[in-house]
Amino acid sequence: MARTVRNAKIDSRSARAKLAERREPYWTVISAGCAIGYRKGAKGGTWVARMRDEAKQHYEALGAADDSRDPDGLTVFSFSQAQERARDFFTRKARELAGHAEPSQGPYTVSAAVSDYLAARERRGSKGVRADRYAANARIIPELGSIEVAKLTAKRIRxxxxxxxxxxxxxxxxxxxxxxxxxxxxxxxxxxxxxxRSTANRLLTVLKAALNHAFHEGKAASDEPWRKVKPYREADAAVVRYLSALECLRLVNTCEPAFRNIVRGALVTGCRYGELTRLKVTDFNRDAGTVAVRQSKAGKPRHVALNTEGQQLFSALTAGRGPRDLIFTRADGDAWGVSHQQRPLIEASERAKLDPPATFHILRHTYASILAMRGAPMGVIAAQLGHADTRMTEKHYAHLAPSYVADTVRSALPAYGIVDGAAVVAMR
Structure with missing residues (x-):
């Protein structure tokens, strides 16, 4: 067993109690490029591992510190136990970065297949790995993780x-x-x-992708068991919730000033939250009236055209700022984090009396829905949203677009006079 490193500031519960709360962990170097950190929070601390390579830093959450509960080696860890978990992470990550598979330690399980698949996606720079890993750990691994891939049956998956x-x-x-x-x-x-059922279908997609990866890597003899399992039909029907112009105005007016800017940005670009938080001043082309999205979910850059209001917004936000500055920042000047948008958007929705509360996905739907209802071609909407083709765009927005069928029905079908109060106009 490797020697346990000592650090008088964090290796005991009493020593950690004297530390100030802060988001940046208190780091202890384990070996060259490898460190373990203690992050002090209001309700206790957690252990974090960090490994540096030539390109970037890699992090792994190790678990809770034994600040208020005795360590059990499962969910709560002492400093020495956290070091053992950190060394496992350093070894595993080093093998991944070198392109080597994990050494075989017994039968190849579903848990190992999911881990290998997500690691392969991470190396390719695939988006959405974090969310898929969370979903797999919550729903796939507890039920199927310990089963050998070779013994997995269609009935068990079904x-x-x-x-x-x-x-x-x-x-x-x-x-x-x-x-x-x-x-x-x-x-x-x-x-x-x-x-x-839609959630179950998405998880089935992740599971099948992991098992197919194992099959193509030669770690499964056949892919027949999971090929037999079909998703629920009509479970993924498009349910589009979008805001009216008045709802958009109410929402924007009830947002805090710094957050209001990023909500405005979502409404005039249709960009995802993560895309907006990465935009820099140099990405806005004032002459062309466009914003360059260099990192997207599809992995392809795109240029989003802005209307007059959008150009005014981005001109105001970028005026007098350096080309590498972020366009959208928090009130304290820091960058927006991964989930910093959820709480302020829910609070603003409550003040604007929006039910259900708006999300950034709804803001994106609003942008695309308005374009569709104004007659924008599906190809144009797909390009603006960053879709690979028009299939997803048509699935969600084609029914909103003006069409020959709808125009023909409305002009040809007579008014029967069967509706009472035809002169009454509904108030919005």
């Missing part, structure tokens, strides 16, 4: 798929919560049932 569709919905839970919060699904609510 039973798991149905169980996920009927399971309670997982709710956002704080790091210090004792247990994961859930919400029951009303089986009488067809939309709630559809949503759960």
């Amino acid at each position: 039973d798991w798929h149905h169980k996920v569709a009927e399971a309670p919905k997982l709710l956002r839970t704080g790091k210090d919560a004792a247990a994961q919060k859930t919400a029951p699904v009303d089986s009488r609510d067809s939309e709630a049932v559809r949503a759960r």
